Amino acid sequence: MGQANYVSLSLATALERSMDLAAHNMANASTAGYKATQALFEAVEPDGATDSTAISYVQDRGTYTDTAQGALIATGNPLDIALTGPGWLSYQTEAGSTAYGRDGRLTVNSDGQLATLSGAPVLSPAGNPITLPDALGQEIIFTQDGTITDLSGAVLGQIGIFRLPDVNQLVPMGNGMFLSDDSLGNVEADGETQLSQGFIEQSNVQPIIEMTRLMDIERAYGRASQLMSESNDQTKQAIQRLGNVV
Structure with missing residues (x-):
């Protein structure tokens, strides 16, 4: 040749x-x-x-x-959230590992956990699934830092927003989620990114x-x-x- x-x-x-x-x-x-x-x-x-x-x-x-940031689209759904800034949400996969993404179309699964539409539980800053009271339904409020409250202001939990040191070490796994490997580095809480309720971030x-x-x-x-x-x-x-x- x-x-x-x-x-x-x-x-x-x-x-x-x-x-x-x-x-x-x-x-x-x-x-x-x-x-x-x-x-x-x-x-x-x-x-x-x-x-x-x-x-x-x-x-x-x-x-x-x-x-790059995707455009935010208003949905009016109180369980839809969008991030503005470099932060990422974290999810628990079926295998029990941690995945990252920015898909904020959420629901409450059969176990009372806040989860994505594909069924992956959303994790708290400590890396644990977030369980909401059964009687609460969709009567919840998300603040800009991810804190979850009911209509009376009682804190029910907090969604973790994380800064990833090297997003290029993430491996796409479908459903808008990315898996990390050992080379990802130290994942820290992100205090810069703001969460908006009733919005979703479009693909970039x-x-x-x-x-x-x-x-x-x-x-x-x-x-x-x-x-x-x-x-x-x-x-x-x-x-x-x-x-x-x-």
Whole structure:
């Protein structure tokens, strides 16, 4: 395989990953609190190359999370909450681990716990599920720091709002939630982020931009495939001509 094929193959592989991420972002354009994920690539030269004209290849360096604030939309539902600022909510997964996200469409599950619509309990600053009185129903008030009170002002609990040291260490797990690994670092309470009741935060995905990116990726992938095809044809023709030499 010639250098042109290697370069084109590295580009096509990178473009395929970019296409998957762009399609995933598009699919979550209406997911509350969703943060877009983008690919991160780098041009690299072969080991030992010192010539400024050396051929460069495309190398996958991973992904990064776009933490830009999504727009807040008023719903009037007292169990809908939205965050303004860099903080994250935390949830308890079915496996018992802690996940993070910004989807504030909440409900009260059968155990009386405050949970997401997908069933994941929302956690307090201490990392525990928040249980509300059965008779309370939706008669609750959320303050800007996440404190939960009833209509008389009695404190019922508090939603944890956390600052994550490196959001790029989070791994998407669906339903607007992200799992952390051991490299996430120390998670601390966030006193800067404010909570708004009766609102949800929209996804920060911009569908028009993502659609344009998908079209650009498709065209670039086609060019990379064409280059590999032309390179193979040239190699085939060269072999045939050499074979005809007497």
